[in-house]
Amino acid sequence: MTDGAHDGTTVLQSKRSATQYQILIEIAERQPAVSQQEIADSIGITSQAVSNYLQDLVENDFVQKHGRGRYEVTKEGVDWLITQTTDLREFVDHVSDDVIGEVEIETAIATTAIEDGQAVSLTMRDGVLHATPGEAGTATAVAVSAAEAGRDVGITDFDGVLEYDLGTVTIVSIPPIRDGGSSDVDHAAVAAEASDHDLLAVSGTEAVATAHAADLDIDIQFATAAAVAEAATKGLDVCLLAVADDLAGLTDTLRNGDAAFEIVEYDG
DSSP: OOSHHHHSOOGGGOHHHHHHHHHHHHHHHHTTBOOHHHHHHHHTSOHHHHHHHHHHHHHTTSEEEOSTTBEEEOHHHHHHHHHHHHHHHHHHHHIIIIIGGGSOOEEEEESSOBOTTOEEEEEEETTEEEEEESSOSSEEEEESSOBOTTSEEEEEEEEEOOOOOOOEEEEEEEOOGGGTGGGGBOHHHHHHHHHTSSEEEEESHHHHHHHHHTTOOOSBSSOOHHHHHHHHHTTOOEEEEEEGGGHHHHHHHHHTSSOEEEEEEOBO
16 A cells, blocks of 8 residues: 555545545444445445455555455554544644634624624623624624524624723722721712612622622622723723722732723721
8 A cells, every 4th residue: 555554644634545544434333244335335435446445455454354245454454543543633633722723703692593604793782792693883793603692602703893982990998897897988978889880899808798788789799800800891880899908909900901990988
């Protein structure tokens, strides 16, 4: 056999090797009773072509013939199948991780049913990207999966500008417990501040206690600067109750991002 079966090339580099690989798989699945016509029908070539390949495989000790219509893959044939399958698996991993992974694919919520390959318009709603069939918006993309209304859909091939206003972050400084904690905060003022924002986030036990005292529902507990900044970049206004001791770390991270923020205090 003068093809890739012996020279180390993978089955993808030679049509002949690819066909031999398929034939060996078919024999392994059906042995010992193997019909050449069944193999031909399965892989899409003629019965005569299968016969020619089988002759080469027998001559090169990849297959043993035990009489008419009875074939068996030898140890050498199995070893070659394993090697080629390993190479194929590594190639698929490469394509998945290094090729497809480099294609920019985002996720949106389908406003109505979307088909794979359909053009969509993009909007930002409540901090979440939404996709609508058609190209009426200022930003468009192409769906890479199908989705029903309200489900997640993959999108790529972005074009245009997604128009929406960035959110802001208002940090309400809460005294640490040694300085009075939640008891030293004007709870009514905090409630009024939070009502002007889309989300309420808290960082620190004293901040949690302040939210409870102000009768507020917490949207983001154990809030980090990264989470708050992400919400703001998605167009949401965030009210963050944070213990004063933690402000330096929070503001350093926010300062390095795109979100505008301010710090306020409401002493009780």
